[in-house]
Amino acid sequence: MAHEIITSVQNPLVKRLHQLLDKKGREEQGRYLVEGAHLVEEALKSGAEVTTILYDQERSLDPACQRALANHSQAAQVIAASAAVLAKLSETKSPQGIVAEVKKTASDWEEWVDKLAEKENALLLFLDEIQDPGNLGTILRTAEAAGVDGVVLGKGSVDIYNGKVVRATMGAMFRLPVFTRELAATAGEWKQQGGRVLVSSLSQDSVSYDQADYSGKIALVIGNEGRGVSKGMLSCADQFVHIPLYGKAESLNAAVAAGIFVYEAQRNRRR
Structure with missing residues (x-):
């Protein structure tokens, strides 16, 4: 033709x-x-x-x-x-x-989350000012592969339509519901729906990722690559979770951490 x-x-x-x-x-x-x-x-x-x-x-x-x-x-x-x-x-x-x-497509958050309320074991991922395009794209690809129901991208994060992000998703962005919203307000709405918020943090009362309670409706919060989770989102936590470091590295890459958390959550649910 x-x-x-x-x-x-x-x-x-x-x-x-x-x-x-x-x-x-x-x-x-x-x-x-x-x-x-x-x-x-x-x-x-x-x-x-x-x-x-x-x-x-x-x-x-x-x-x-x-x-x-x-x-x-x-x-x-x-x-x-x-x-x-x-x-x-x-x-x-x-x-x-x-x-x-x-x-671009714009899904309605309120309508979508109302439908999700019918699901007993919903799993969301909240991303708090993720800056690196490669990280965001990899997180979305991993989240879709792990069966995450949806992702909420906090204000101040890299543009999801950035070319590097799009390429790193390898097509996952076309199948996975992604919303850009103010995270603290969204966390409050999520709790009103009966959900819990698990925040990645090294605070004293944080539990290891393999000891956390992933049952029911949960949202996992992954923080900024340099600063971690913001104070506003720390105050929203129902539980703090972390990934132990056994070597000399000070921290894990945000995309790697997100992958460990979501797959542990799914493994825990299927156990």
Whole structure:
């Protein structure tokens, strides 16, 4: 199938899409870019609103993306583009030959959490000012793999639509409910729903992660890479938990810690 071809980086569409590489552009347009055949395929398969796909004119459109596109409920504009155009829209050293423009989606927290109230053993992850894009993307990927019901991203955290975050999720962001909200207020709402809040902290009354009570509806709080959990969230804790360090390291990477906590919670529930 023949598609429109764009070869100039000065093309108005290319200029508009290039703005999506910055947070300001993403916020103004309500859209973001995904790069690489796997992520484009995952976006299409998940039902995300993919509006535009640009692929390298020297290659054919990836077969898996073609199949996903054929089954996609909404029409997307498919355009062949020059290597220079794709390089203009890429944040990686080696452009992967395909990018897609995706509309942001906004789930309603109140409606979603009301439905979750029916679940006896809900598991949420609260992220308190996570700054590193790689960490956030890895946490979301791990949370989705571990069966976490949803993630609440605190104000001041890195933009979930940052290109590095999107790539690190490996498609998990299209399947996992993620909300950006004020964490302390959200914790209060969670408690009103009968949930408990477990906060990662080395305080004196903190218990080891393998001794914590993960039963019922819980939210696990992971803190900032440098400062840890904020005072506001420490005051919301029903229980403090920590991961013992047996070597000389002073702390664990936030994504590693989150993975240990969520998998221990799930192991504990299945025991």
